[in-house]
Amino acid sequence: MTLLQMIDQIGIGKYAQNLVDIDETHAVAPESLTGASFYLLQLGVGIEAKISQMTQEIDAYRRVLSRFASGVTVVTAYRGQRADGVTVSAFSAVSLEPPLVLVCIGEESDCYELLARSEQFGINVLSAEQGPLALAFSQVGDAKTQALRIFPNLWIDESVPVLANCVAHLVCRHYAVHAGGDHRIVVGEVIDLRLHDLQAEPLLYFASKFRRLTPA
Numbered sequence: 001m002t003l004l005q006m007i008d009q010i011g012i013g014k015y016a017q018n019l020v021d022i023d024e025t026h027a028v029a030p031e032s033l034t035g036a037s038f039y040l041l042q043l044g045v046g047i048e049a050k051i052s053q054m055t056q057e058i059d060a061y062r063r064v065l066s067r068f069a070s071g072v073t074v075v076t077a078y079r080g081q082r083a084d085g086v087t088v089s090a091f092s093a094v095s096l097e098p099p100l101v102l103v104c105i106g107e108e109s110d111c112y113e114l115l116a117r118s119e120q121f122g123i124n125v126l127s128a129e130q131g132p133l134a135l136a137f138s139q140v141g142d143a144k145t146q147a148l149r150i151f152p153n154l155w156i157d158e159s160v161p162v163l164a165n166c167v168a169h170l171v172c173r174h175y176a177v178h179a180g181g182d183h184r185i186v187v188g189e190v191i192d193l194r195l196h197d198l199q200a201e202p203l204l205y206f207a208s209k210f211r212r213l214t215p216a
């Protein structure tokens with residue numbers, strides 16, 4: 001077996017090849033591994049182990065966070081004449097005086113720039129029946145436009161776009177944007193709000209699935 005085959009078999013070929021140019025013409029038998037090749041092999045195995053450990057840590061982080069049950073919102077703003085929105089579960093009240101709320105938006109989200117730039121944006125609290133709508137607003141670009149086609153009479157026109165049949169909505173004035181790793185924390189000052197239906201049940205999100213309330 002050549003060194004290259006050995007490295008490939010262990011699954012570190014792509015990392016090792018980035019470090020030195022190893023090919024069949026320079027292949028060596030395992031018994032003739034030099035100190036440098038052996039070091040390289042160990043380094044490759046080390047990198048592989050580190051990546052695997054990081055992946056496991058991220059999975060564990062996601063799994064634990066998913067055990068925090070939340071409601072589901074769609075954060076909306078006008079993009080020119082057109083209403084746009086993005087599904088967001090990372091919503092929280094911040095302050096009563098002044099009345100501030102926050103949403104955490106991925107910096108790669110198309111809607112991030114829109115929300116960061118908009119003077120006003122809406123936060124729509126979804127009802128238990130609006131799971132399909134939450135999924136549609138989590139699509140990107142044309143897929144989102146397509147996915148939203150099946151929902152007739154979706155919007156109520158106000159100073160911000162509001163979703164019909166949601167439980168409640170808040171109208172926020174841009175207050176601040178803070179750094180938050182790969183997300184941005186967008187803070188809004190609530191300048192208007194409406195409870196659409198006191199009896200309506202909220203949509204919940206827990207362990208990567210939509211849920212409904214049941215009495216504890």
Ligand SMILES: Cc1cc2nc3c(=O)[nH]c(=O)nc-3n(C[C@H](O)[C@H](O)[C@H](O)COP(=O)(O)O)c2cc1C
Binds near residue numbers: 086106111135139144
């Ligand atoms: C239930 C649910 C909750 C979500 N919560 C958030 C969130 O809190 N923040 C966020 O940035 N994205 C969240 N997303 C993902 C965005 O909706 C998704 O990235 C969307 O594609 C972004 O669309 P845009 O690129 O048009 O803005 C969530 C998605 C789902 C289905």
